[in-house]
Amino acid sequence: MKNDLPSLRTSRLCLDPPQKEDAAQILEIAGDPSTVVHNPSDLLSGLPEAEQLVGRWIGHWGRKGYGYWCVRERGHARVVGYCGVKSMSAQGHSVLNLICRLRPEVWGRGYGTEATGAVLDWVQQRHPDETVLARIRPKNSASRNVALKAGLERDPVLDEHGEDGLDLSFSNRRNAEGQSGEA
Numbered sequence: 001m002k003n004d005l006p007s008l009r010t011s012r013l014c015l016d017p018p019q020k021e022d023a024a025q026i027l028e029i030a031g032d033p034s035t036v037v038h039n040p041s042d043l044l045s046g047l048p049e050a051e052q053l054v055g056r057w058i059g060h061w062g063r064k065g066y067g068y069w070c071v072r073e074r075g076h077a078r079v080v081g082y083c084g085v086k087s088m089s090a091q092g093h094s095v096l097n098l099i100c101r102l103r104p105e106v107w108g109r110g111y112g113t114e115a116t117g118a119v120l121d122w123v124q125q126r127h128p129d130e131t132v133l134a135r136i137r138p139k140n141s142a143s144r145n146v147a148l149k150a151g152l153e154r155d156p157v158l159d160e161h162g163e164d165g166l167d168l169s170f171s172n173r174r175n176a177e178g179q180s181g182e183a
Contacts, residue, residue: 005061008069008118013111015069015083015118018057022070023050025079034104038137041163060086066123068099071115073106080106083115085123085132090158090169095133096123100146112146120150120172133158135167144170 008015018026027050029035036042044050060067068084081102088097098119100112123132133155134147147170158169 005065006122008122009074010114010118012074013114013118014072014074015115016072017061018054018068018070018082020051020054020058022079023047023054025070026050026054026082029079029081029101029103032104035101038140038143039162039164066096066127069115069119071102071111080111081115083112083119085119090133090135090160093131093158095131095158095171096127098132098134098147098152100143107142112142113149116146116150120152124172132172134170135160135162136170137164138166138168144168 005017007017024047027044027047030042030044030050030053031046033040033043044053057068064087066084067086068082070079071081071083072079081100083098083100085096085098088095090097098116100116100119102111102115120132123130132152134143134152136143136147152170152172153174155169155171155173158171158173160167160169
């Protein structure tokens with residue numbers, strides 16, 4: 001199945017669809033409280049939970065032909081994060097929810113912006129009419145900066161309360177429905 005699914009390449013990163021074997025490395029990322037400090041409900045507690053999560057990601061790829069990619073530095077096998085989109089609904093709108101989560105030791109290198117840009121370019125080429133939505137907790141300035149650098153705009157119409165509280169929305173809906181373009 002992997003050969004049928006798209007991989008993305010940037011100058012420094014490789015983004016590949018997840019495989020079952022990636023679960024242990026995903027646990028290292030999403031099982032680290034510092035990576036989910038803004039979304040504590042995403043904290044994974046063990047390998048079985050990580051295997052289920054990766055299984056859901058693989059299933060989404062099978063149903064939709066897109067999903068979350070495992071992010072690696074070029075030339076290295078270690079997963080340093082994951083980034084991609086999944087289908088969901090926000091305020092009654094069908095959207096592609098964007099996520100980018102990285103290991104703390106690679107924060108500050110611009111990998112989030114690079115991976116997110118690659119994903120958004122891929123989505124724009126293959127699903128140009130889809131709304132891409134990044135849901136960001138109010139105190140998560142790093143994710144807000146990545147979303148803005150990637151070209152998303154503040155979209156308060158799609159704000160919602162999630163499992164961990166208010167999620168501010170940033171999307172590619174270019175000032176739709178009269179929302180302000182301000183952060």
